[in-house]
Amino acid sequence: MAxxxxxxxxxxxxxxxxxxxxxxxxxxxxxxxREVPFGYTxxxxxxxxWRCLECKDAPCITGCPVEIDIPAFIAAVKEGDFxxxxxxxxxxxxxxxxxxxxxxxxxxxxxxxxxxxxxxxVAIGRLERFVADWEAEHGDPELPKIAPPxxxxxxxxxxxxxxxxxxxxxxxMGYDVTVFEAFHASGGVLRYGIPEFRLPKAIVDRxxxxxxxxxxKFSYNMVIGKVWTLxxxxxxxxxxxxxxxxxGLPWFMKIExxxxxxxxxxxxxxxxxxxxGAYDPEHNDTPIWVGKRTAVxxxxxxxxxxxxxxxxxxxxxxxxxxxxxxxxxxARDEEIHHAEQEGVExxxxxxxxxxxxxGKGWVGGMECxxxxxxxxxxxxRRRPVPIEGSEFILDVDCVVVAxxxxxxxxxxxxxxxxxxxxxxxxxxxxxxxxxxxxxxxGGDIVTGAATVIEAMGAGKIAARAMDAYVKGDKTWPxxxxxx
Amino acid sequence: xxxxxxxxxxxxxxxxxxxEAPLIAKKIMxxxxxxxxxxxxxxxxxxxxxxxxxxAGTVTxxxxxxxKTTRQLGTLGPGDAVADFIGPLGRYHPxxxxxxxxxxxxxxxxxxxxxxxxxxxxxxxxxxxxxxxARSKDLLILEDEMRxxxxxxxxxxxxxxxxxxxxxxxxxxxRLDESTDYDFVLAIGPPIMMRVxxxxxKPYGVPVYVxxxxxxxxxxxxxxxxxxxxxxxxxxxxxDGPEMRGEEIDFDEMxxxxxxxxxxxxxxxxxxxxxxx
Numbered sequence: 001m002a003x004x005x006x007x008x009x010x011x012x013x014x015x016x017x018x019x020x021x022x023x024x025x026x027x028x029x030x031x032x033x034r035e036v037p038f039g040y041t042x043x044x045x046x047x048x049x050w051r052c053l054e055c056k057d058a059p060c061i062t063g064c065p066v067e068i069d070i071p072a073f074i075a076a077v078k079e080g081d082f083x084x085x086x087x088x089x090x091x092x093x094x095x096x097x098x099x100x101x102x103x104x105x106x107x108x109x110x111x112x113x114x115x116x117x118x119x120x121x122v123a124i125g126r127l128e129r130f131v132a133d134w135e136a137e138h139g140d141p142e143l144p145k146i147a148p149p150x151x152x153x154x155x156x157x158x159x160x161x162x163x164x165x166x167x168x169x170x171x172x173m174g175y176d177v178t179v180f181e182a183f184h185a186s187g188g189v190l191r192y193g194i195p196e197f198r199l200p201k202a203i204v205d206r207x208x209x210x211x212x213x214x215x216x217k218f219s220y221n222m223v224i225g226k227v228w229t230l231x232x233x234x235x236x237x238x239x240x241x242x243x244x245x246x247x248g249l250p251w252f253m254k255i256e257x258x259x260x261x262x263x264x265x266x267x268x269x270x271x272x273x274x275x276x277g278a279y280d281p282e283h284n285d286t287p288i289w290v291g292k293r294t295a296v297x298x299x300x301x302x303x304x305x306x307x308x309x310x311x312x313x314x315x316x317x318x319x320x321x322x323x324x325x326x327x328x329x330x331a332r333d334e335e336i337h338h339a340e341q342e343g344v345e346x347x348x349x350x351x352x353x354x355x356x357x358x359g360k361g362w363v364g365g366m367e368c369x370x371x372x373x374x375x376x377x378x379x380x381r382r383r384p385v386p387i388e389g390s391e392f393i394l395d396v397d398c399v400v401v402a403x404x405x406x407x408x409x410x411x412x413x414x415x416x417x418x419x420x421x422x423x424x425x426x427x428x429x430x431x432x433x434x435x436x437x438x439x440x441x442g443g444d445i446v447t448g449a450a451t452v453i454e455a456m457g458a459g460k461i462a463a464r465a466m467d468a469y470v471k472g473d474k475t476w477p478x479x480x481x482x483x
Numbered sequence: 484x485x486x487x488x489x490x491x492x493x494x495x496x497x498x499x500x501x502x503e504a505p506l507i508a509k510k511i512m513x514x515x516x517x518x519x520x521x522x523x524x525x526x527x528x529x530x531x532x533x534x535x536x537x538x539a540g541t542v543t544x545x546x547x548x549x550x551k552t553t554r555q556l557g558t559l560g561p562g563d564a565v566a567d568f569i570g571p572l573g574r575y576h577p578x579x580x581x582x583x584x585x586x587x588x589x590x591x592x593x594x595x596x597x598x599x600x601x602x603x604x605x606x607x608x609x610x611x612x613x614x615x616x617a618r619s620k621d622l623l624i625l626e627d628e629m630r631x632x633x634x635x636x637x638x639x640x641x642x643x644x645x646x647x648x649x650x651x652x653x654x655x656x657x658r659l660d661e662s663t664d665y666d667f668v669l670a671i672g673p674p675i676m677m678r679v680x681x682x683x684x685k686p687y688g689v690p691v692y693v694x695x696x697x698x699x700x701x702x703x704x705x706x707x708x709x710x711x712x713x714x715x716x717x718x719x720x721x722x723d724g725p726e727m728r729g730e731e732i733d734f735d736e737m738x739x740x741x742x743x744x745x746x747x748x749x750x751x752x753x754x755x756x757x758x759x760x
Contacts, residue, residue: 182569184569223569223570227506259733261739261740261742281750285524287526287747288747289744361739408703408704408705410703
């Protein structure tokens with residue numbers, strides 16, 4: 001796409017559909033781990049930006065969990081002023097390159113976009129990604145105004161998107177912030193969970209570097225709770241804490257055969273491939289085994305990531321086995337679409353009953369049953385009900401279980417007085433205050449598994465509350481009755 | 484980076500390191516483990532703590548060179564460092580107490596994690612009887628340390644090159660024939676040895692503990708690679724163990740799971756050996 005600014009404007013205004021984003025050919029990309037979409041060119045971004053009507057009431061802003069001033073950043077894109085555009089985003093979102101790639105825009109900012117009433121909404125996510133990448137390609141990022149050091153020391157536990165956001169905001173306010181991470185690298189799920197082809201690790205490194213420029217310190221290999229308790233950290237001078245340790249305890253289906261070789265939790269499968277680099281055995285020592293025929297159980301982004309990783313590792317047939325229908329799938333539209341393009345086969349309304357032993361301790365097949373949708377359940381989605389007598393055997397030799405994660409217990413167990421729900425999620429008020437004064441929490445450890453942007457929103461809210469707390473507002477909620 | 488302060492060769496392919504890790508050294512308890520990664524291309528491997536010196540800030544580990552990672556680790560020495568050293572991981576179980584009678588069984592490299600447990604049993608006032616063994620004399624480790632920590636020590640080798648000839652389980656059987664008046668038995672070693680010991684002890688109703696060294700990735704409960712079936716429950720060795728009651732562990736499944744990456748590990752080792760000549 002090329003043209004004068006006026007031509008681009010005209011093209012954009014009239015266009016009913018999103019400007020397509022070029023991407024690697026599906027046949028080609030299933031053989032590599034490089035990022036799938038190439039991103040917009042300057043011209044594509046400008047044309048797309050003209051589709052934005054800059055609505056006065058801007059429903060997109062309220063659709064965004066961190067309330068990015070979307071019309072304002074898009075207005076800057078229209079003028080080709082990409083640096084200002086990224087500046088607008090960074091006022092409320094310190095990880096735009098990440099969010100532009102992994103946010104479920106179709107159920108947040110884009111779902112309420114007026115352009116979506118007739119045709120497709122403005123491609124807000126693609127534009128966000130574009131300006132963030134543009135900034136990265138044009139020298140050092142512009143830093144926000146950082147308050148002078150205020151002499152207060154605070155700790156963030158868990159270096160996922162929520163913790164990173166919280167740390168960034170606190171650093172800008174002048175705090176001495178240290179992020180403690182159990183792994184040897186930053187990013188949390190952005191690094192161990194989301195594959196390279198969807199979120200290149202160079203971007204996580206870039207965002208980490210940006211936080212370093214803001215003055216955030218990182219302390220890796222630190223299993224807080226085990227090596228250092230919150231109480232000890234308090235004695236060491238930390239005045240407030242943000243716990244963002246995430247949902248890191250994989251659920252299994254509790255069916256026969258889950259202990260067989262060839263059965264992975266999605267966490268194990270993806271951590272081996274991503275964090276430990278097992279997809280590149282020439283250079284990395286962590287092994288991974290993938291079957292010829294792989295079944296991935298679940299319908300979320302993690303399931304899509306696992307399925308597409310299995311394909312890239314050489315599995316010849318990859319199935320998504322999901323007990324509900326396509327409409328109920330929690331994965332982003334784009335991920336489902338990409339998985340389909342790449343040849344992942346979707347077995348919907350089917351549920352595993354048993355994983356069979358091949359006689360040598362490895363997966364020899366999976367017994368499934370067909371389902372139909374009944375009445376809505378507590379989640380509002382129609383409950384899948386098994387169809388009697390519809391059992392069948394799926395011929396697979398590898399199974400990846402991607403049905404979700406519970407909260408990681410390590411820090412909770414080591415922190416007496418920290419109130420948790422019956423599902424072991426930390427109980428907080430709306431500002432992230434836990435049952436222990438000075439200790440805040442947010443993200444998946446509080447809500448159960450959710451999205452990157454929701455965790456970031458929680459980190460942001462908590463940063464404000466932590467600031468108020470440290471500066472003297474010691475009011476603390478009574479969480480006794482909350483559960 | 485975590486510096487290797489000292490190194491000892493305990494036997495063919497068996498090495499001991501003191502690693503500088505002051506925070507962990509202050510906290511780690513018998514039965515707990517660390518995960519280490521040599522460099523940015525390395526894998527994370529779990530190793531159970533053998534000793535610690537809080538004042539010196541060091542943690543002692545012992546490993547046997549089996550695959551690529553442990554062979555590469557074995558080439559390091561004082562002055563070198565590993566990229567990552569994470570812990571303490573796993574649960575700490577205080578066991579026994581005054582006037583309790585305890586039987587510890589250690590096979591092969593399993594004697595290494597048994598040593599700090601034995602020392603702790605002794606310090607807590609237990610009467611400690613220990614059985615340690617190895618395939619042959621040169622593979623037997625920590626005999627003097629175990630003797631000093633135990634009230635009574637029996638040593639055996641599979642080939643009879645030192646001590647009694649036979650497996651540690653043979654000695655265990657002989658002990659149980661004499662008396663079953665033990666408060667508990669702790670058996671640490673290769674899975675097959677732990678299973679045999681468990682099977683011997685279980686009928687007597689004496690509680691039996693084992694320490695599981697299953698395949699792990701993160702060691703913090705995140706991946707489930709280390710899962711074992713215990714009765715009708717699934718436990719994670721990394722966060723529920725590594726020490727566990729042994730009675731209900733499905734050792735058949737556990738041993739099959741230990742073989743998951745044999746082919747990949749062999750490739751990695753062959754490649755490494757070719758590289759280093």
